[in-house]
Amino acid sequence: MANQKKQTTESKETKQQQAQAMVDDLMKKSLDAFEKLRYYSQEQVDKICQAMALAAEEHHMDLAVDAAKETGRGVAEDKAIKNIYASEYIWNNIRHDKTVGIIEDNDEDQTITIADPLGVIAGIVPVTNPTSTTIFKSIISAKTRNTIIFSFHPQALQSSIKTAKILQEAAEKAGAPKNMIQWIPQCSIEATTALIQNPNTATILATGGPAMVKAAYSSGNPALGVGPGNGPAYIEKSANIARSIYDIVLSKTFDNGMICASENSVVVDDEIYDQVKEEFKKWNCYFIKPNEIKTFTDGFIDPERHQVRGPIAGRSANAIAEMCGLKNVPANTKVLIAEYDGVGDKYPLSAEKLSPVLTMYRATSRENAFDICRQLLHYGGEGHTAAIHTLDEDLATKYGLEMRASRIIVNSPSGIGGIGNIYNNMTPSLTLGTGSYGGNSVSHNVTDWDLLNIKVIAKRRENRQWVKIPPKVYFQRNSLKELRDIPNIERAFIVTGPGMSKRGYVQRVIDQLRLRQNRTAYLVFDDVEEDPSTNTVEKGVAMMNDFKPDTIIALGGGSPMDAAKAMWMFYEHPETSWYGVMQKYLDIRKRAYQIKKPVKAQMIGIPTT
Template identity: 60%
Template sequence: MAKTQPKQTLTEEEKKKQIYDMVDNLVKKSHVALDQMANFTQEQVDKICEAVATAGEQNAYPLAKMAVEETKRGVVEDKTTKNMYASENIWNSLRHEKTVGVIEEDKELGLTKIAEPKGVIAGVTPVTNPTSTVIFKAMLALKTRNTIIFGFHPQAQKCCVETGKIIRAAAVAAGAPADAVQWIEEPSLDATTDLMKNPGVQTILATGGPGMVKAAYSSGKPAIGVGPGNGPSYIEKSANIDRAVYDIVLSKTFDNGMVCASENSVVVDDEIYDKVVDEFKKWDCYFLNKEEIKKFEEHFIDPRRGTVAGPVAGKSAYEIAKLCGVDVPKNTKVIVAEYNGVGRKFPLSAEKLSPVFTLYRAKNHDDAFRICSELLDYGGRGHTAGLHSSDKKIIDEFAMKMDACRILVNSPAALGGIGDLYNNMLPSLTLGTGSYGANTFSHNIGARDLLNIKTVAMRRDNMQWVKVPSKTYFEHNAANYLRHMPNVNRFFIVTDEGVADQGFADEITDIISKRRGQKEYEVFKAVTLDPNTDVIKDGVHRMNIFKPDVVIAIGGGSVMDAAKAMRLFYENPEMSFEEAYQKFLDIRKRVVRFPKINGVQLVCIPTTSGTGSEVSPIAIISDAKTGIKHTLCDYALTPDVSIVDDQFVQEMPKRLIAWSGFEALGHAIESYVSTMATDFTRGWSLEAIKIIFANLKNSYDGNLAARKQMHDAATIAGMAYSNAFLGLEHSIAHTVGSTFDIPSGVSDAIALPQVIRFNSKRPEKLAMWPHYSVYRADTDYADIAKAIGLTGSSKEELIEGLVQKIIDLAQSVGIKMAYKDYGVDQNDFEKKVDQLAVEAYGDQNTVTNPSAPLISEIAQLMRDSYEGKNTSINK
């Protein structure tokens, strides 16, 4: 007879290798199944899930019975309900959810969302809710075309394996791969750890004790885990006491309190405390005396961990009492310990997972909130808090103050927390606790959490606009409109000393005086060149005294800009200057929203032919403290009425004609090449350019017809840049001009040739989000050259011809083409140029420049402008 070979004893390393290989083999098979499911349709997936749900429901009782027999915890009838819930309620919530391929499509927004599985999931299950959790997690995985490998709790291995077999058989019969649902046959901590850390596992779905959940999060994989629950429930004095007590007893006895959302403590207002106690006693709740509480503190809680002792969880109240050495009636439903503290010194204040709770008497609702918060902090942060109240104010305040992701109002927490039964929350058996509980998710976990959602975003062409004043009046004596302007009678006239000395303000008051009916006016003539915040504050102060219903600005750009700012801050005193000039990329999405102007109308009448401010949403205001010019830009600043009356420019000084003419030319050219230019605005820009080149010199020389043409061109250019905005030339002109007291038009003329040359070269840094497909500034400049009659064999020749035409025009009206020619000291300039470049970069106009400049490039352009590089003016 052959001798029996002695059984080989494996070393620890060999055992670990054997476990690893076993787990790795499961993962490899799972990936094969994953590949097979990749092309499943939604219909195929739903057929499989419905089969799983049916099998789970049909076997709800035998699986529940197995679970109770194996774990020695819980109630068969309640576990049956849990199994049915995991099958019926969960499938009902998933039935119509799209989880395959295109799940959302918004053609209007050009967004499509595509669902893809995360991959192989490691499913960790608890001893408290074993079979129902297996059904739930398997169904979530299959619904999302994931495969799942379970690591069951060793104390519930047999019932979970039986559940897995039933689910797998049903899924396979409906078309699923055989290895879509697998499990570790011989459970161990090493096996579960290897599963979670295996490179082929993409996601961990963990439900269990704090140690296991922590291990899942420490695995280096994306993990969906839940935190412990030590949820309080507050019975507030306005509550329906009978219903509140009934709900809590139901919740605590359901599966012997093993749902993690169930009430662990109850806090009651002093006024109703005795009534609540009496009602609990009617429902066979046993109240421990002081000696019995001490026994419970000794035996109920594990002193090392400070949580419920292992043998206690899920037992009946009668069994728990015996374990703790306390005699209670056999019909006891729940054991209650009246308590007055929270924390390690008060052991029973911890999570209990059993039909036991602590009861607290609160002096008032503030005291109750404090106790509830302390209970959550002691092992239950983020999970669940219950409230029984009919006071909406209390409900709202409780919800705001509790660090819990589920606030359950007037319902049993165990059944309310899992969703669907007592409320409209998503049904789930995995409840996120958010960052309160060191958890990624704060909601009830569903199918969406096991999907990779791909977003297909089509290029968007945003809706564009043209916004100008609602009324624009032009031609000689158009100012007479003020004689008949409706719905106004208190006129606040904003101007400056120079305009007032010319008699223009008197002309306006004369027209107002001829109005019928009541009329009053006040003239504010303290506006200065480049108005600052002190001027604006002075004007607002005067407006607060006068209470106008219309502001009339008559003057140049400084006056009109000042009037815009005065109206803004008069109607919105809470808005700060700093908020008003914040830079933005998209005027519709700016961080600080301008309030709407509702009461006071604004009429702008230009007395120069350059700024276009009479039709623009822009105001240039200097900070009185720093001297820095800031661009305020919002359509709330747009005048309601513009009056373009050439009677006010017939006696304009020659130098002002030259300066304002180049300001208008800068507006027209920069708005034509702006990244925001459109077919609607380019027509205005180009027409203004042609008018200016044809008429500026004649206007400068005294031709009144040409002067009228220039006045109209300035407004046309204003309408263009009001909607297309400007560019780097204006950013440089603003910063350098304000720093060294150079008139705006002169600064525009000096910077314009340098910026055109910069923009017409292929940019180093591309402009973001232009309203055209590809860079086109060189073509735009060449088109301008052609429009004014220039010729050339290439874009480069046309662009340089345009630059020379600008230089020649400037020379013809007495403008020098270098900052140094206007008394700017070179040493002073060099000290400031780098900071000026930073300020120009921050100017709103830089955003829409066709070439995105670097700060160093802006500084170089400023240096070139200082020297008048290649302007040939000094020949």
């Protein structure tokens, strides 16, 4: 027994050593290619990407057929559409992006923005979308002058390798360096681990199951991983029911529901529940009978992982029905639906399904519907996608605000809507981030910008010279007479220094106030010293509180002007504290302290020279 254990350990170590040597060789070739690619111009890069996109589009059908045959999952015609999407839609979206060198020279801000590549990308590809994901990741890597080494899913190895070869050949013909795209020829956990943990791996672009994504984030290297989806779709009572059910059936049957943004459960308002159920039946959806649910669940869900069993994901509704012990399911069935009333481990079918299978919940109110959707997201889908069907736009916004999901799909098929750019204007992508909700580093649809280092050259600039002035300024000789006509002066509080009183300037202001049509009451505060103190301001505020002025007249230089403004603020906002006002600052425009704008009384400044 001990000898057998020793042999097993040695065999494992040998596998690890062989995998490491293989990955090291791939990495060396990739780094050599990167050293050439990093100096390509934008024109060279775009020419290569264009050639790759055209090659992928040319082979969209045969690659789809190969993937469907090899994996035994999905629908070949739908996989063909995914391949076109990954080439045509993705390339069209990023083709005009500047990803090389100086991408912005802002003379006004005196900044220059530069795009630099990351290096060698580790591309993890799932069994659900093998060829389309390979196309997508290859194009966005090339667009950003990164090289890529793929680790393909063992159940989709041959179709994935064929895709990578087509892309690499097209790229080389367009001038790309040899080995810009590479792959691990034989799948193994050891090889994938060696790739994602290699110190020369610049970042990991991981699409796959929770274990793979967790491994990517635990590798010690930067990672862009995406989490699972368990998206709910709320059908609210105002929804266009016929369109809503059509969209959901379309989404769940497209490639047999393997897009991770697809609906996994529908939550329906009680008022329209029966109508929705009948509409589903019109589209040949089979409602699993109550006495069939346990048998079906036992065949569908892995009790250890609380997830759909591996062989079931991506199968047709009829194939799944047969695999899970359902009898007498019509041959034309599109989607299997279980009416459900709970979420969590005790309700296994509430998990992500990756197949044309739905659970359906009856909601007693909008609040109840929101709560069910939250629970479903929490049970394995937080951060991914949630859908709502409603004609109430405010409700759709409220749903988006409250759901812990990065994509809120409104009145559209969630699966096809979630990848973007078909039913909406979201960024098209086959790698959908789930943010911190789902333990991801990004919450958006991953694109070329995620594979760039952005540098900024910031030149010295002078702070803006500025001055804020009142709406009206009277500066001509004898403009003091304007005091006669300024409206809304009934009680004026004059703030000045003792010198202004001695020289007769205060009296000149008083004379003008007396000439107003309605005699104006006034009070003079002439104790402002140079560099006025807080005591001076507080003394003036006390006099204001007794006099109740509607106008404050500051007469003199900077000292009475500043004192008057401070008195004005504390008069109208007695709750204001000196503490924040007296803190040091670098730029008054950016102070942390909030200066409250007085609004009751008006202030008139009369500078003297």
